[in-house]
Amino acid sequence: xxxxxxxxxxxxxxxxxxxxxxxxxxxxxxxxxxxxxxxxxxxxxxxxxxxxxxxxxxxxxxxxxxxxxxxxxxxxxxxxx
Amino acid sequence: xxxxxxxxxxxxxxxxxxxxxxxxxxxxxxxxxxxxxxxxxxxxxxxxxxxxxxxxxxxxxxxxxxxxxxxxxxxxxxxxx
Numbered sequence: 001x002x003x004x005x006x007x008x009x010x011x012x013x014x015x016x017x018x019x020x021x022x023x024x025x026x027x028x029x030x031x032x033x034x035x036x037x038x039x040x041x042x043x044x045x046x047x048x049x050x051x052x053x054x055x056x057x058x059x060x061x062x063x064x065x066x067x068x069x070x071x072x073x074x075x076x077x078x079x080x081x
Numbered sequence: 082x083x084x085x086x087x088x089x090x091x092x093x094x095x096x097x098x099x100x101x102x103x104x105x106x107x108x109x110x111x112x113x114x115x116x117x118x119x120x121x122x123x124x125x126x127x128x129x130x131x132x133x134x135x136x137x138x139x140x141x142x143x144x145x146x147x148x149x150x151x152x153x154x155x156x157x158x159x160x161x162x
Binding site: 006008018021024025028030032033034035036037038039040041042043044045046047049050053054055062066067 | 085087089090099102105106111112114116117118119120121122123124125126127128130131135139142143147148160
């Protein structure tokens, strides 16, 4: 089983890195780009012996406690197969 | 229109950051995690006046030339709405 955890800044948090990419793209001639926000993701392979419920519980705890800074970031979990 | 560009290491490239997260998780008691690989993504808002074909062309060029290091990274583009 595989899961992906996507971590991004909350929408109320400024993303200077994304803004920099946006102005760089404008400078390169891509004028139709309105905004860029950057995030990170984690592709996590889970042992096949694990039940879906256990995996879901683990992923939730991992995303919340380890991969995300809850003050400024939010996460989204997606299971593959 | 919105697009997401996901950038990750090619599968042949070692990901030490992911390996570190994996061993940290094992140390925290999450024994069922087989592997972790980290990547980044860019959420790109495109002006509504842009056609889908133009957006697709632009995103492809931006992902290839700006957001990805083609020697060690690969990308995947996803359009929302």
